[in-house]
Amino acid sequence: MSVFFPIPLGRSSSVQQKMNQWARVAALLGSLGVGLGLLTGCGPGSKDPANTTPQDIAQVGVVVLQPQDQALQTTLPGRVRAFQMAEVRPQVGGIIQKQLFTEGALVRQGQALYQIDATLLQANLSSAQAALAKAQASFERQQLQAQRSAQLVKIAAISAQQDEDTQAAARIAQAEVQAARASVQMAQTNLRYARIEAPIAGRISLSNVTPGALVTANQSTALTEVVQIDPMYVDFTQSTAQLLQLQRDWAAGRYEKLDASSMPIALQLEDGSAYPHVGKLQFSGLMVNPSMGTVTLRAVVPNPDGQLLPGMFAQAVLPTGMASGALLIPQQAVTRDATGRASVLVVQDREGQKIAVQRTVQLAQAVGNQWLVESGVQAGDMVVVEGFQRFKPGDRVDPQTMPAQRPAAAAVDPQAAAAALRSALERQP
Incomplete structure (x- = not known):
């Protein structure tokens, strides 16, 4: 870039005056060049690493x-799952009389949760017990007859056919006693199922029924749920690419x-x-x-x-x-x-x-x-x-x-x- 300095010249200026003016311009340009050189020499790009001062x-x-x-570790996404979870369903039919738990509370295994009306179940148990008593009485009578028949056949007082029929009737009466006893056990079990208990220990969920509701045995809708929350499962996933790389590193x-x-x-x-x-x-x-x-x-x-x-x-x-x-x-x-x-x-x-x-x-x-x-x-x-x-x-x-x-x-x-x-x-x- 050139620098231009206008020089006013009058009509009556002499040659000597013009030469003096050009000399002053040259001196001014020389001083500007020296200043620019000093400024350039002081810039940051001029520092020589070999001549760097301690400062x-x-x-x-x-x-x-x-x-x-x-120790190396990895972070994987996961989801918390219950350690155990049980759905509570009735095993006998009837009307819900009472709800015996507080929703959201901790319950222990075997704790009563619901009470079903047990009137009919108690009547069935009484009927089964009566049938058992009748079967036992019939068995005792048949057993006595079988004992007398065994003595009479020895002295030929009765035929062998009659003795065999008597012995068979006694065995039939004994089987009827066992069947009646099984009926009593079933009626007792049904009566016990009228009191619905917690299958596991844990925290109980909301109740899906209220007192007065009719329930049936093994219905599809659960009455409530019990979840064991201590300890808990955490299921997390790892990509097969990470697994393969880890196996190669091992x-x-x-x-x-x-x-x-x-x-x-x-x-x-x-x-x-x-x-x-x-x-x-x-x-x-x-x-x-x-x-x-x-x-x-x-x-x-x-x-x-x-x-x-x-x-x-x-x-x-x-x-x-x-x-x-x-x-x-x-x-x-x-x-x-x-x-x-x-x-x-x-x-x-x-x-x-x-x-x-x-x-x-x-x-x-x-x-x-x-x-x-x-x-x-x-x-x-x-x-x-x-x-x-x-x-x-x-x-x-x-x-x-x-x-x-x-x-x-x-x-x-x-x-x-x-x-x-x-x-x-x-x-x-």
């Missing part, structure tokens, strides 16, 4: 990578396989809060759901406070293995380029100078707020975690060791957690 070296926070045994020796019988299961409720009690893995499914490509696992979880309810969504956090000599990098130390490739800045010692260099890393999985690294760094490397804005790769830095971070669970948005769970399980039967 210009950026202080950065680093962590020194140390191998450690790290086979390759990258992770140590944990004993499933002692595997602890931690729960995270759908509002994002942690459940205070730890469960245990009980069952691992052998069949794959063909529509979803998942296998079902089941855990048994204590529920002494009744916080878990059947049908509730939850996330199951379970360990998948143990990584021996694992290297963990804080997540804030990892950057990615446009292709998604991960890299970190590592401080290296070059001829007594600390230089920050960029290094590509291969990440395995997230462990809380850190990354488990497969390759790219090694034990003892100083990885930069703070002060990125103060330098660029290739600059000298002053590393300041930061305290080692412990893997911490990432914060969970309650609404996002609930939405993710329902989205994952909306097709689960």
Whole structure:
């Protein structure tokens, strides 16, 4: 760009005056050029890393990578199910006289829930008892006749045919006594069924009938339900792709396989809060759901406070293995380029100078707020975690060791957690 300075020239200006004016313009342009050169020489791009003064070296926070045994875990969507659930139905017909429980309360096994009008059932029992008494009297008479007939046939007082008929009649009378006794037992059982009892211990649901309602034996509609809520089942699903990858890691020796019988299961409720009690893995499914490509696992979880309810969504956090000599990098130390490739800045010692260099890393999985690294760094490397804005790769830095971070669970948005769970399980039967 050229600079133009207009020079007023009068009609009577002499040649000498014109030359003086051009000289002053040249001097002014020279001073401007020197100033621009000084300004350019003072810019940030002119700093030579080799000539950096101690005051210009950026202080950065680093962590020194140390191998450690790290337990790996995975989070799977699940649903809470009752440990036991029993539908209460009448085994005899009649009119409901009383409801003997409070809806929603805890009931014990064998506790009376309903009382059916037992008038007819008591009459049937009395009739059966009378029939038994009649059968016993007839049997006693036939038994005496059979004893006399056995004596008479010995002295040929009666024929053998008559004796055989008498003995058969006695046996028939004995069978009638047994049949009558069975009828009495059935009538007693029906009378006992008039008092409907809880088949299991647990929390009882709403009643579907009220006193005065007519019920029939083995009807399709349940009177109420009893649910055992301590402990509870939690059924969660794992994709076959995750399962296959985990099996390959076990086979390759990258992770140590944990004993499933002692595997602890931690729960995270759908509002994002942690459940205070730890469960245990009980069952691992052998069949794959063909529509979803998942296998079902089941855990048994204590529920002494009744916080878990059947049908509730939850996330199951379970360990998948143990990584021996694992290297963990804080997540804030990892950057990615446009292709998604991960890299970190590592401080290296070059001829007594600390230089920050960029290094590509291969990440395995997230462990809380850190990354488990497969390759790219090694034990003892100083990885930069703070002060990125103060330098660029290739600059000298002053590393300041930061305290080692412990893997911490990432914060969970309650609404996002609930939405993710329902989205994952909306097709689960």
